[in-house]
Amino acid sequence: MSTAARTRNEIALSAAEALAALTPERLESLRSVVGFDGFVDSIIHVVDRRHSMARDDFDRIRTIPEFAARCGAAAGRSANLEMVVQDVRFGGNGPLFSSSMGRLGSRVTFIGAVGRADDHSEVDPVFGPFVERCERVVPICAPGRTDALEFEDGKIMLGKPEAVQDATWDRIKEVVGLDTIRELYARAELITVVNWTLVGGVEGVWAGLRDEVLPGLPANLNRRLFIDLSDPAKRTDADIRRAMELLATLQPLIPVTLGLNLSESGRIAKVMGVEAYDDEHNRSLAEMVPEAAARIRERLGLECVVIHQHTGAGAADEAGEIGWFTGPYTRKPRISTGAGDHFGGGFSFARCAGLGLLESLAAACGVAGAYVRDAQSPTLERLIGFLRDLPGPE
Secondary structure (H helix, E strand, O other): OOHHHOOHHHHHHHHHHHHHOOOHHHHHHOEEEEEEOOEEEEEEEEEEEEOOOOOOOEEEOOOHHHHHHHHHOOOOOOOOOOEEEEEEEEEOHHHHHHHHHHHHOOEEEEEEOOEEOOEEEEEOHHHHHHHHOOOEEEEOOOOEEEEEEEEOOEEEEEEEOHHHHHOOHHHHHHHHOHHHHHHHHHOOOEEEEEOOOOOOOHHHHHHHHHHHHHHHOOOOOOOEEEEEOOOHHHOOHHHHHHHHHHHHOOOOOOOEEEEEEHHHHHHHHHHOOOOOOOOOOOOOHHHHHHHHHHHHHHHHOOOEEEEEEOOEEEEEEOOOOEEEEEOOOOOOOOOOOOHHHHHHHHHHHHHHOOOOHHHHHHHHHHHHHHHHHHOOOOOHHHHHHHHHOOOOOO
């Protein structure tokens, strides 16, 4: 079914009512296991012009093109760009995804790079608010660091991922224990592995799950596996092709959803020989994105592919559902770092809760939309209210 059959508001209201109908018992049973990265994020504004040397008395560089022009003008010369830290908070695809799931009501176990630098067995204090949203957090190594330069039209993430290279399948088994890993996954409806781009051990984790965990899980739950690559622009075509081929080997054991943003989907399509985003006829994203999702899904042989960007999202699944949902885009978000992870968490939560594809897209856009407005992960109550009175795109 396409979004043409129902209005945007009808889909949003349908999603809200389905979420409102979830019982405490159902929420109690909705467990997820997420891993395995972790970053400490510095949220930064870049100074355009100062009015005084008071900390916040400046005009920021508002857009990425303006920032790019400032950098480009320094070629052959030099530049001194001032960065003003607005906040230091926990980050990383896994923690942000888990925060989204936990605030919505899922019982989350997180395993990953959230340990103190001097003692990896203890959680770094910056992750304290995150720990409160999870049922269990298991640190396996220290987190990476990210300088997140935020602009009104997007963000530039300057990552320092050296520490998270210790997040490997062998390290996970060493810290958690294979028997405990199997027990955790046996109770989980959602398994999430994120940040393939920056965490070199992710492919080993996929293979470890395929070979040592998934075949022995009981068939009492409708489990799903959600994968987020996290901007593979820096990875080679050969890397991407190998990863996609490996990912396809998990599908016979568990339904796999691949979450992508718009640029990621274009890269995956190109590498895997999929024709997508042919704008010869000036078609809209609402037309092209679901079609691209369907073609990528079919080529990879996965259960579902979902593609999001700031104005909305499209998806296609194995059951033949396909569609687009126009999100509540705002021109002036309070925060943008983590919006994609909250989209993924919202989509996964909705799918596990039994919502259809279009309602799941609405819920995901709702989670991300509330997050960028509030600068915090929405509760289930906040999401339901947001969907019932969904803002129009600006």
